[in-house]
Amino acid sequence: MxxxxxxxxxxxxxxxxxxxxxxxxxxxxxxxxxxxxxxxxxxxxxxxxxxxxxxxxxxxxxxxxxxxxxxxxxxxxxxxxxxxxxxxxxxxxxxxxxxxxxxxxxxxxxxxxxxxxxxxxxxxxxxxxFDAPLSALENRVEIFEESIFETSKSDNIVREGYFLKRKASAIRKVLKFSLDILASLQSRPDFVWRDFQGLRESIERNLFYTEDVLENVTGLLNLHISLSAQKTNEVMRVLTVFSIFFLPLNFLAGVYGMNFDYMPELHHEKGYFLVLGSMAAISIGIFIWVYRRGWLKRPN
The missing domain is CATH 3.30.460.20 (CorA soluble domain-like)
Structure with a gap:
């Protein structure tokens, strides 16, 4: 000691x-x-x-x-x-x-x-x-904001955002309770409200910065989640468009692959070419329909 x-x-x-x-x-x-x-x-x-x-x-x-x-x-x-x-x-x-x-x-x-x-x-x-850590925290939030749009760092974004929120929340809690101390000290006869006026303004300013950091990080995390959902939706959209082409073709291939004894088309001399032609016509028709719907265009 x-x-x-x-x-x-x-x-x-x-x-x-x-x-x-x-x-x-x-x-x-x-x-x-x-x-x-x-x-x-x-x-x-x-x-x-x-x-x-x-x-x-x-x-x-x-x-x-x-x-x-x-x-x-x-x-x-x-x-x-x-x-x-x-x-x-x-x-x-x-x-x-x-x-x-x-x-x-x-x-x-x-x-x-x-x-x-x-x-x-x-x-x-x-x-x-608390002044220096808050300034460092604000700078770190700016770096975090830039990393939101970098796909190579997407795995660490949620972890970093969670860390920034916890740290800002801890500082905010300490500052809020510290303001209560100043209010209680003013009840003592040896202190007046002017004694801590400058300090109270400084704490309130830092409190504003911490709440601003919390709001920014929360908004950036929500933006990251929205971007991730948008990318997932884009992948699902592409897969859905491709499945539209293959579903009717798979149906035709399944019908003529059942190997029943009596299927007249199997013995037709031009059956193979007729089926291929039907598949091509169906594919072209689906392509025209999908294109007019605008499903092949990348969303803005």
């Missing part, structure tokens, strides 16, 4: 990186915070949330894990930061030592930050980590 501790203007800040249960048990006794509250911070399943307890307020944040760029669910794509706010202390618990937290630890000491400054900085920096 890596521990950083400093005294802010009005509160004590303890920052813990990858703590164990035994470390949290000791800290619970030292700071007089219920043990279950601290242990709950190790649960990786939490979504962003503001929770008000009897002895403390808890903020669960999610920030992008840059080591897992190909992840597509919340638990793998993001990592959790927990803020425990009591009357005389602020405890931050996280599994990764993010660069913005390391920078904040130095600034908090040099600039003599207050509790409000530290919370604002952590929340703002956490939300800013």
């Amino acid at each position: 890596k521990k950083f501790e400093t005294q802010l203007q009005n509160i004590r800040w303890v920052d813990l990186t990858t703590p164990k249960k035994s470390d949290l048990n000791h800290l619970s006794q030292e700071l007089n915070i219920p043990n279950r509250v601290l242990l709950n911070a190790l649960n990786p399943e939490h979504l962003p949330k503001y929770e008000l307890l009897e002895s403390a307020a808890v903020i669960y944040l999610r920030t992008i894990d840059y080591s897992k760029t190909d992840a597509a669910n919340i638990q793998d794509l993001t990592t959790k930061i927990t803020l425990l706010i009591s009357n005389d202390s602020l405890i931050t618990i996280h599994r990764m030592d993010h660069p913005f937290l390391e920078e904040l630890r130095h600034e908090a000491v040099e600039k003599n930050y207050t509790l409000k400054d530290v919370i604002k900085s952590i929340i703002t920096s956490s939300m800013m980590t």
